[in-house]
Amino acid sequence: MLTERQLLILKVTVDDYIQSAQPVGSNQLAKKSGITFSSATIRNEMADLEGMGFLEKTHTSSGRIPSERGYRYYVDHLLTPRPLPKEDIIQLRSIFEDKISETEEVIKRSAMILSELTNYTSILLGPDVRRHIVKKLSIVPLTSNSAVAIIVTDSGHVENRVFPIPEGLNPSEIEKMVNILNERLIGVSLNDLHTRLEQETMMIMKQHMERYGELFSTFRQAVILPREKNVYYGGKLNILNQPDFHDLHKIRSLMDVMEESEHIPMIIPVGNQGLHIRIGSENALTAMEDCSVITVSYDIGEEQTGSIAIIGPKRMDYKRIVSLLDTLSGDLSKELNRIFRN
Amino acid sequence: MLTERQLLILKVTVDDYIQSAQPVGSNQLAKKSGITFSSATIRNEMADLEGMGFLEKTHTSSGRIPSERGYRYYVDHLLTPRPLPKEDIIQLRSIFEDKISETEEVIKRSAMILSELTNYTSILLGPDVRRHIVKKLSIVPLTSNSAVAIIVTDSGHVENRVFPIPEGLNPSEIEKMVNILNERLIGVSLNDLHTRLEQETMMIMKQHMERYGELFSTFRQAVILPREKNVYYGGKLNILNQPDFHDLHKIRSLMDVMEESEHIPMIIPVGNQGLHIRIGSENALTAMEDCSVITVSYDIGEEQTGSIAIIGPKRMDYKRIVSLLDTLSGDLSKELNRIFRN
DNA sequence: TCTTAGCACTCGCCCTATAAGAGTGCTAAC
DNA sequence: GTTAGCACTCTTATAGGGCGAGTGCTAAGA
Numbered sequence: 001m002l003t004e005r006q007l008l009i010l011k012v013t014v015d016d017y018i019q020s021a022q023p024v025g026s027n028q029l030a031k032k033s034g035i036t037f038s039s040a041t042i043r044n045e046m047a048d049l050e051g052m053g054f055l056e057k058t059h060t061s062s063g064r065i066p067s068e069r070g071y072r073y074y075v076d077h078l079l080t081p082r083p084l085p086k087e088d089i090i091q092l093r094s095i096f097e098d099k100i101s102e103t104e105e106v107i108k109r110s111a112m113i114l115s116e117l118t119n120y121t122s123i124l125l126g127p128d129v130r131r132h133i134v135k136k137l138s139i140v141p142l143t144s145n146s147a148v149a150i151i152v153t154d155s156g157h158v159e160n161r162v163f164p165i166p167e168g169l170n171p172s173e174i175e176k177m178v179n180i181l182n183e184r185l186i187g188v189s190l191n192d193l194h195t196r197l198e199q200e201t202m203m204i205m206k207q208h209m210e211r212y213g214e215l216f217s218t219f220r221q222a223v224i225l226p227r228e229k230n231v232y233y234g235g236k237l238n239i240l241n242q243p244d245f246h247d248l249h250k251i252r253s254l255m256d257v258m259e260e261s262e263h264i265p266m267i268i269p270v271g272n273q274g275l276h277i278r279i280g281s282e283n284a285l286t287a288m289e290d291c292s293v294i295t296v297s298y299d300i301g302e303e304q305t306g307s308i309a310i311i312g313p314k315r316m317d318y319k320r321i322v323s324l325l326d327t328l329s330g331d332l333s334k335e336l337n338r339i340f341r342n
Numbered sequence: 343m344l345t346e347r348q349l350l351i352l353k354v355t356v357d358d359y360i361q362s363a364q365p366v367g368s369n370q371l372a373k374k375s376g377i378t379f380s381s382a383t384i385r386n387e388m389a390d391l392e393g394m395g396f397l398e399k400t401h402t403s404s405g406r407i408p409s410e411r412g413y414r415y416y417v418d419h420l421l422t423p424r425p426l427p428k429e430d431i432i433q434l435r436s437i438f439e440d441k442i443s444e445t446e447e448v449i450k451r452s453a454m455i456l457s458e459l460t461n462y463t464s465i466l467l468g469p470d471v472r473r474h475i476v477k478k479l480s481i482v483p484l485t486s487n488s489a490v491a492i493i494v495t496d497s498g499h500v501e502n503r504v505f506p507i508p509e510g511l512n513p514s515e516i517e518k519m520v521n522i523l524n525e526r527l528i529g530v531s532l533n534d535l536h537t538r539l540e541q542e543t544m545m546i547m548k549q550h551m552e553r554y555g556e557l558f559s560t561f562r563q564a565v566i567l568p569r570e571k572n573v574y575y576g577g578k579l580n581i582l583n584q585p586d587f588h589d590l591h592k593i594r595s596l597m598d599v600m601e602e603s604e605h606i607p608m609i610i611p612v613g614n615q616g617l618h619i620r621i622g623s624e625n626a627l628t629a630m631e632d633c634s635v636i637t638v639s640y641d642i643g644e645e646q647t648g649s650i651a652i653i654g655p656k657r658m659d660y661k662r663i664v665s666l667l668d669t670l671s672g673d674l675s676k677e678l679n680r681i682f683r684n
Numbered sequence: 685t686c687t688t689a690g691c692a693c694t695c696g697c698c699c700t701a702t703a704a705g706a707g708t709g710c711t712a713a714c
Numbered sequence: 715g716t717t718a719g720c721a722c723t724c725t726t727a728t729a730g731g732g733c734g735a736g737t738g739c740t741a742a743g744a
Binding site for chain 4: 383
Binding site for chain 1: 443444477478480482484488490492494496497498500502503504505506579582583588590593594597598601
């Protein structure tokens with residue numbers, strides 16, 4: 001449908017605009033290396049490309065900028081991934097250089113390095129805490145009427161919460177409960193903890209403990225409270241550096257949206273395997289209609305996956321980001337596999 | 343030094359500018375209730391006040407705005423604290439309405455509510471984790487060569503960190519170590535943990551354990567790593583709503599400064615008891631020269647204190663913020679005392 | 685038929701000029 | 715000591731002109 005020459009012009013236009021943030025004119029484009037035809041020809045072709053919806057003008061006599069459709073075509077057909085420059089690789093590798101043994105720590109660092117490398121905002125989704133397996137439960141009494149419940153999972157993640165205990169409770173009762181809980185619940189995922197807690201342990205406690213009710217119910221309350229999401233940010237403020245964003249209201253609502261954990265699934269659709277690019281209004285949230293989001297999944301151990309997302313202007317350096325994310329996704333999967341296999 | 347009339351004019355000018363964000367002119371001021379003299383008189387007085395450095399002009403023929411010295415005088419001598427409106431009190435009390443038993447949770451909520459109430463940014467400093475007392479230490483093995491160290495403190499705070507353990511270690515060795523650690527270190531503050539760890543426990547371990555060295559040193563490594571600061575934010579993005587801030591670069595560096603935990607002591611001087619107001623260049627950081635910071639301390643249990651800070655433009659609603667912080671400081675102290683006494 | 689040089693035309697941007705409006709400082713009168 | 719009056723200053727808004735970059739169209743050339 002598009003001629004070779006039109007493809008070339010589209011590509012060069014998008015590349016140039018991504019680099020300069022300025023509308024691209026026919027004369028300017030004619031000077032580029034690789035262009036063998038005159039500006040008049042370019043003008044004709046550009047008019048065609050505009051007619052087909054790949055380019056736009058900001059005003060009647062301005063140069064052209066890519067439309068969303070233009071970006072989409074560019075991303076789908078014209079993206080020639082180039083190998084990452086050495087410096088980038090070195091920086092990426094620095095994430096793993098001091099062998100950290102905590103998954104969360106590695107992911108945190110990835111978010112940071114990624115935002116530094118790109119100057120965009122990065123969001124990383126870690127492992128789904130609900131799928132972690134209980135390794136050990138314990139209860140540490142603090143005062144006469146409060147204690148802290150601690151759950152250690154197989155990944156080394158530690159959940160803890162203070163909860164009230166009935167006044168004057170015999171410490172041995174608590175010990176008894178902890179023993180029962182550990183006997184029955186080790187190996188259960190946090191997700192199933194709640195149901196298993198009721199189904200299996202309640203009966204046994206009834207048999208073995210006197211005042212099991214009061215203690216058990218507050219403990220259960222503590223354990224079912226919604227858990228912190230596993231979301232890590234890098235370069236939250238980087239939007240402020242982008243020349244594409246100047247409207248303070250838009251910036252505000254964009255930043256609001258990104259911080260709100262409810263919105264995260266709208267920004268990074270769960271269960272998406274591989275690399276995905278969402279341009280402008282392709283995003284689910286209207287606050288992000290001026291943004292592009294590139295997401296990629298990575299493996300956490302053998303069963304789980306996490307996601308990496310880069311949020312930037314539509315005029316994003318797609319080529320570079322795609323290469324970066326591809327590499328990081330692979331490296332991160334490898335590293336986490338190492339941690340998990342140990 | 344200042345006449346009654348000058349005081350009145352200064353006060354009304356500051357009040358008006360705080361409310362409108364527009365330079366205040368003599369005519370405008372003459373219309374205010376409580377002003378019985380003409381605009382010409384006001385002009386004369388304003389010229390005097392400007393001469394003394396309390397007022398400034400943005401340009402030759404503009405109205406006046408308060409200088410930093412003007413704000414300072416206003417804050418020191420003209421601030422008539424008014425009782426908080428009912429709605430504010432209700433909102434503040436809502437922080438405590440569902441009896442939360444975790445200190446951190448209460449402080450987090452305070453930060454949130456405070457920023458909603460003020461439209462400024464709030465920063466709350468929680469208890470100093472280093473002064474917490476060790477209640478229990480435990481080590482949970484995860485894999486053949488990693489384990490997670492857990493420290494529970496008297497306040498219910500839980501520190502945890504994954505650390506490598508020597509391959510093929512006998513589980514009973516770990517148990518032995520945990521026992522020794524608990525015997526010797528319960529009641530020690532996190533701050534002293536490191537030294538006590540070396541001084542007291544090392545010798546005993548040497549006597550009782552075979553391969554104590556490898557295990558102990560990595561454990562120690564894990565325990566001394568810098569701990570997360572106890573800083574809670576509310577309304578980080580509220581600066582974006584202030585008409586006083588429009589320069590994106592300034593906003594960016596301001597937000598950068600606030601998020602950087604190293605800078606926190608510069609924003610909120612530690613050990614400051616009571617309420618303090620820092621106006622513009624009185625702040626230690628140049629990035630904050632257009633801001634005012636109001637801080638107040640509050641009690642955490644019987645021995646410790648925390649701080650509340652509100653960061654807004656110099657044109658801040660001092661009267662309201664001071665009342666809010668006074669009230670919150672008292673309420674928070676009371677509530678935390680309740681939690682700690684239990 | 686495709687390509688391109690040429691040219692009129694269109695905007696955005698910048699600079700300037702002008703008018704209106706708000707506010708000041710000074711003077712002189714009360 | 716206070717105030718009315720007035721000239722003056724400076725900001726803001728609005729309009730016009732010139733410049734430059736860019737377009738679309740036309741007609742000539744390959």
